[in-house]
Amino acid sequence: MTELPSQGDMIAINFDTVRASIKDDHGLNTMFNQAYEQLYDKAQVLFRRQDERLWKAQYLGMHSTDAGGPYRDSITCICSDICSERLPLFILCPNGRTNSGSNCDRWIPNVYSPDKLIPNRTKNQYRFVGQLMGMAIRKKNYLDLKFPMLLWKQLVREQITSEDIEAIDIQSFTLINEMEKTMPENDQSIDLDDVLSSILDELRFEVVSSNGSTFDLVPNGQEIPVTIANFKEYCASYRNYRLNEFHRQIEFIRQASELEEAVCGKGEIDVELLKRNTNYGSPYSQDAPCIQRFWIVLGSLFTEEQKKLFLKFVWGRCTLPNRDEDFTTRFIINGFDITNGSVDGALPRSHTCSFVLDLPEYSSTDVMYDRLNYAITYCSSIDGDGNMNEMPDSAILIDD
Structure with missing residues (x-):
């Protein structure tokens, strides 16, 4: 997952420590929940920013200025809530409750009846834990999470054994x-x-x-x-x-902390995801025949490798964001007026800085395929934001 540049002013997250000191049955007052309510919807983008600190911690009623200390303290408090009875997400492992065996201080996902759905809010809170893990990987903001080995093994899809279960529940088998x-x-x-x-x-x-x-x-x-x-x-x-007792809970955490996707993005180009995040400039609309041909070529005729070359041609990268909400820039397809030569003989023009494709109104799907394939194969270093390098065809139109 590509790290995003700094966006200027840091988002301020308000923490009410007086409220956090008041216990409630559902953990609504906790520092974790206060952070969850203010950060969860923004985390997929915010947690990928290049800033050393991802939010400014403002402790209500206190006169501290966050130069780093309150930020680190807020993370410590959030982790303390995760591994506690104040939240319904994790419980002390059976060995800890009976004070027997090993790993007595380890916390495991709470247990839900196999035939019942886990509440949506709880699912999202597990995902938020995963987002915090992803943040820790990128920023080296190490989290004090007292989880047993079996949880970490499941997160990386390593097979667990009876011995892993016995390590947190000596009486289990x-x-x-x-x-x-x-x-x-x-x-x-x-x-x-x-x-x-x-x-x-x-x-x-x-x-x-x-x-x-x-x-x-x-x-x-x-x-x-x-x-x-x-x-x-x-x-x-x-x-x-x-x-498999914790399988569902682990999946929710993994959805937000998937290590491979966090580092590399999805392996395949999701054309439907790109299509949902595309705008059209004059004279095109989503129903225009030329646009229909374009999506047929990209979605049905291009191989996976061609799709990646296309993405590199128009955006300078080979992967898409993982979800709709991760798009900070929408793809734009504009019309392209050709004044010199035939439309079918011209190549498309890209602006990688702004994720824009200027697309001639090709007469057929076959021509669309040929012109796009030529551009992505031979012209990956050519776009409307830069210079022409080793231009193989004089029909290519570039604006500087």
């Missing part, structure tokens, strides 16, 4: 491990109730989650007893739940 050891491998005549009587009186298709809640492993699982016939299915369902 004790029960089924004992059951599997006790379960006879060959003697199918032994009643499961006799085998398991010393471990558990009643066992159903349920699981106790990391926050202590009990969820069904299958629909109506609380009504389905574990039997010798479904014992292996129960163990598989149990393990699958525990290994």
Whole structure:
């Protein structure tokens, strides 16, 4: 993701520390939530700016001038809220709650019923955590986030194991491990109730989650007893739940902190995304036949490599922003009056500084393809903002 130049005055974020000291059930008063409410909609662009500090922290009722100290303090307070009970996003891991095993100070994503949707506000707050992580990567503003290894592994799509779960919940697999050891491998005549009587009186298709809640492993699982016939299915369902318990929450964080996209942008050019962020100058409109031909060429006839060459030709870069709200400059397609020679013989003209394409009104899709392909292949260093370098065709029209 390309870093953006400084935009002048730094945005001011107001923090009410008195309000933040008042506990509430949903964390609305926290420094994290105060930052979220003022920054979330702007973060995709703001967090990519070149400025050393991305906002000016203004503490209400205090007479401090933010020369860097209040900014760093606000980040520290935000991280402190993330790893606390003041927000519904993360909980202390089971080892921490029972003071047993390792990683007792690590925080894990809160747990939600697998068959219920996570509230939209909560989703966006997880995304905001991801945006803060992306900011930390770019600015080296290291965050004091006490997350266990399994969370970091999932963020980078590394496979987690039972050992990763046991590292934050030492009791997580004790029960089924004992059951599997006790379960006879060959003697199918032994009643499961006799085998398991010393471990558990009643066992159903349920699981106790990391926050202590009990969820069904299958629909109506609380009504389905574990039997010798479904014992292996129960163990598989149990393990699958525990290994994927935080999958949705991690996905929301990753959506905003995807390392590859944060550094490189999306690998493919999303033509529909570009189309939604395009304006048209006279005499064109989105319904003009020439514009329809243009989008057919770019969207259907060009290869991925040609699309990247086109983007470099008109904008000087090979990737698009990831989302609509990331566009700080819209693509503009203007008409191009040709006064010397035929329209079909002329090449388009680009202005990379302003993301503008001057497009002749070509007579057919085939001509459109040929002229655009020639321009992006041989004229990537030529645009209306600069000079002509190694110009291969005198039909190219350039304005300085």
